Amino acid sequence: xxxxxxxxxxxxxxxxxxxxxxxxxxxxxxxxxxxxxxxxxxxxxxxxxxxxxxxxxxxxxxxxxxxxxxxxxxxxxxxxxxxxxxxxxxxxxxxxxxxxxxxxxxxxxxxxxxxxxxxxxxxxxxxxxxxxxxxxxxxxxxxxxxxxxxxxxxxxxxxxxxxxxxxxxxxxxxxxxxxxxxxxxxxxxxxxxxxxxxxxxxxxxxxxxxxxxxxxxxxxxxxxxxxxxxxxxxxxxxxxxxxxxxxxxxxxxxxxxxxxxxxxxxxxxxxxxxxxxxxxxxxxxxxxxxxxxxxxxxxxxxxxxxxxxxxxxxxxx
Amino acid sequence: xxxxxxxxxxxxxxxxxxxxxxxxxxxxxxxxxxxxxxxxxxxxxxxxxxxxxxxxxxxxxxxxxxxxxxxxxxxxxxxxxxxxxxxxxxxxxxxxxxxxxxxxxxxxxxxxxxxxxxxxxxxxxxxxxxxxxxxxxxxxxxxxxxxxxxxxxxxxxxxxxxxxxxxxxxxxxxxxxxxxxxxxxxxxxxxxxxxxxxxxxxxxxxxxxxxxxxxxxxxxxxxxxxxxxxxxxxxxxxxxxxxxxxxxxxxxxxxxxxxxxxxxxxxxxxxxxxxxxxxxxxxxxxxxxxx
Numbered sequence: 001x002x003x004x005x006x007x008x009x010x011x012x013x014x015x016x017x018x019x020x021x022x023x024x025x026x027x028x029x030x031x032x033x034x035x036x037x038x039x040x041x042x043x044x045x046x047x048x049x050x051x052x053x054x055x056x057x058x059x060x061x062x063x064x065x066x067x068x069x070x071x072x073x074x075x076x077x078x079x080x081x082x083x084x085x086x087x088x089x090x091x092x093x094x095x096x097x098x099x100x101x102x103x104x105x106x107x108x109x110x111x112x113x114x115x116x117x118x119x120x121x122x123x124x125x126x127x128x129x130x131x132x133x134x135x136x137x138x139x140x141x142x143x144x145x146x147x148x149x150x151x152x153x154x155x156x157x158x159x160x161x162x163x164x165x166x167x168x169x170x171x172x173x174x175x176x177x178x179x180x181x182x183x184x185x186x187x188x189x190x191x192x193x194x195x196x197x198x199x200x201x202x203x204x205x206x207x208x209x210x211x212x213x214x215x216x217x218x219x220x221x222x223x224x225x226x227x228x229x230x231x232x233x234x235x236x237x238x239x240x241x242x243x244x245x246x247x248x249x250x251x252x253x254x255x256x257x258x259x260x261x262x263x264x265x266x267x268x269x270x271x272x273x274x275x276x277x278x279x280x281x282x283x284x285x286x287x288x289x290x291x292x293x294x295x296x297x298x299x300x301x302x303x304x305x306x307x308x309x310x311x312x313x314x315x316x317x
Numbered sequence: 318x319x320x321x322x323x324x325x326x327x328x329x330x331x332x333x334x335x336x337x338x339x340x341x342x343x344x345x346x347x348x349x350x351x352x353x354x355x356x357x358x359x360x361x362x363x364x365x366x367x368x369x370x371x372x373x374x375x376x377x378x379x380x381x382x383x384x385x386x387x388x389x390x391x392x393x394x395x396x397x398x399x400x401x402x403x404x405x406x407x408x409x410x411x412x413x414x415x416x417x418x419x420x421x422x423x424x425x426x427x428x429x430x431x432x433x434x435x436x437x438x439x440x441x442x443x444x445x446x447x448x449x450x451x452x453x454x455x456x457x458x459x460x461x462x463x464x465x466x467x468x469x470x471x472x473x474x475x476x477x478x479x480x481x482x483x484x485x486x487x488x489x490x491x492x493x494x495x496x497x498x499x500x501x502x503x504x505x506x507x508x509x510x511x512x513x514x515x516x517x518x519x520x521x522x523x524x525x526x527x528x529x530x531x532x533x534x535x536x537x538x539x540x541x542x543x544x545x546x547x548x549x550x551x552x553x554x555x556x557x558x559x560x561x562x563x564x565x566x567x568x569x570x571x572x573x574x575x576x577x578x579x580x581x582x583x584x585x586x587x588x589x590x591x592x593x594x595x596x597x598x599x600x601x602x603x604x605x606x607x608x
Contacts, residue, residue, distance in 0.1 A: 014446060015446060015449045015450045015453065016450075018446060018447060018449075018450035019450040019451075019453050019454075021450075022450055022451060023454075026462055026463070026466065134348075137593075137596050137597075137600060138589075138593045138596070140596075141538050141542065141592040141593055141595070141596040142588070142589045142592055142593065143542050143545040143546055143549070143562070143588060143592070144546070145545075145546065145549050145562075145565065146545070146565070146585040146588050146589055149565060149569060149572070149581050149582070149585050150582070150585060152572055153572070153578045153581075153582060156572075157572065157576055157578065164572065248452075248453065248454075248455050249455055251455050251458070252455025252456060252457040252458055253455075253457075255455075255457050255458065255461065255546075255550065256457065256546045256549060256550060259549070259550055260549075260569065270458060270461065270462075271461065271550060274461045274462055274464075274465035274552075275465065275551070277465055282462060282465075286454060286458055286462060289454060289455070289458055290450075290453040290454050293453045293454070293455075294453050297453075
């Protein structure tokens with residue numbers, strides 16, 4: 001068990017290192033000549049060289065990488081080229097905002113889609129199953145901003161139930177903040193529902209067909225008890241894995257949703273950084289997105305193995 | 318797809334029969350037929366374009382923001398353009414970019430997957446780690462960063478989405494190749510002394526074609542999704558194209574002020590119909606090809 005955990009954490013660290021190299025390399029492509037970009041075409045070659053030297057971009061790449069990553073690990077993200085304030089002060093509050101939105105989306109989508117997936121599996125092949133599958137597939141494949149627009153028109157404009165903006169007035173209490181975040185989170189829920197429901201459905205069907213389920217029925221247990229104690233316990237394992245991998249999508253989706261609702265989250269920051277080629281901001285923003293994803297998948301991996309007796313008892317793979 | 322495809326002597330006719338059977342089952346699949354019908358409808362309009370639309374999709378001839386009515390069934394937008402004509406002509410750029418990007422991803426990913434599946438051990442392990450690290454970033458984040466670096470044009474858009482798809486497709490193909498590489502026909506080919514590229518592309522590839530076809534359709538759906546999102550953010554298809562996502566990006570700010578919902582709902586419905594249709598095709602193919 002411990003060897004298993006150690007191996008997983010080790011692999012995650014290697015992946016994290018490779019990710020940082022990829023992000024750093026990509027950021028090198030971005031600015032071209034940094035000094036020239038910032039100072040403009042009429043600055044003298046000398047000024048450009050001085051600027052580049054001050055920002056350290058004339059040093060060898062390996063030493064630049066080392067400076068960046070060692071500062072990043074200590075939480076010093078440098079200064080934004082566009083805003084002239086520290087990157088940390090831009091990304092910190094943005095990350096908190098994004099996590100609020102993402103958390104609300106997850107709290108809504110996980111129970112709904114597990115319910116949907118279980119309901120579909122229990123009515124396998126019948127109308128309800130087809131309906132849930134097709135609706136899920138459709139919602140998943142429609143771009144989130146399209147779903148969001150439809151939601152805005154229905155709930156925000158026609159029915160006037162929910163505010164159209166995502167940002168609550170400053171100082172609002174918890175419930176008011178949630179009310180403002182409902183519309184944007186609905187769009188994320190729509191995309192995620194299909195994935196999670198589909199995996200849950202497959203897991204439940206597999207468990208329904210398994211020998212241990214037949215044994216449970218044969219020894220005279222009631223249907224409700226069999227489903228809750230035997231089927232669901234096994235069927236929901238793959239669901240944990242898919243929920244974790246979807247955090248990756250979720251952050252990508254935030255880019256579009258935060259732009260649509262003009263919500264000040266990490267997606268919006270990355271979008272602005274890319275638009276203005278603010279590569280210190282972009283580098284750290286993208287790196288944080290990757291770290292969040294890798295941590296989420298690692299946690300899911302560990303949770304999965306703790307809950308799965310075959311791995312817990314059987315040792316490594 | 319069964320192993321019949323590779324046995325050359327007797328295989329020809331058997332393969333033909335198998336293929337006809339697969340086609341027969343496809344034609345009987347309702348999801349496949351509906352999906353194909355909708356996609357063909359948009360392909361038709363992408364080719365016909367402004368020649369058949371009621372008005373010129375980019376002409377700003379009319380009073381702006383007229384609600385849907387007899388003259389303009391879908392109303393007009395804030396620049397006085399006919400929304401119906403723009404919706405009909407709006408599929409063109411997406412239907413150029415998405416399939417080409419998918420093609421790059423499928424060709425690159427198939428090669429990558431064949432190599433990784435065929436050479437387990439160090440090659441597979443190293444490439445697998447790199448892919449894991451790369452895929453920790455959402456497609457749209459990678460694409461926005463890359464497009465900011467190389468500048469956005471139709472061709473960079475195609476290249477970037479295609480490159481992001483390559484490792485994703487590679488993973489799927491690798492899994493399928495792993496299932497094949499220990500089968501007898503592969504062993505036989507290696508004992509005959511065939512070179513690795515021959516075994517990979519001539520022996521194994523035809524047998525994982527079913528997986529690749531399904532993956533290609535699924536990817537096409539994602540490609541349309543990605544082009545739409547990137548275009549909405551301003552990194553994709555550029556004005557004055559009547560692209561659906563551009564229409565939404567141009568007009569959604571009006572929703573806060575007043576109810577001009579027709580300017581965004583009709584192009585939104587068009588995008589939805591296209592992506593759902595592609596996914597229905599993928600669903601139909603999956604049920605027929607994956608046994």
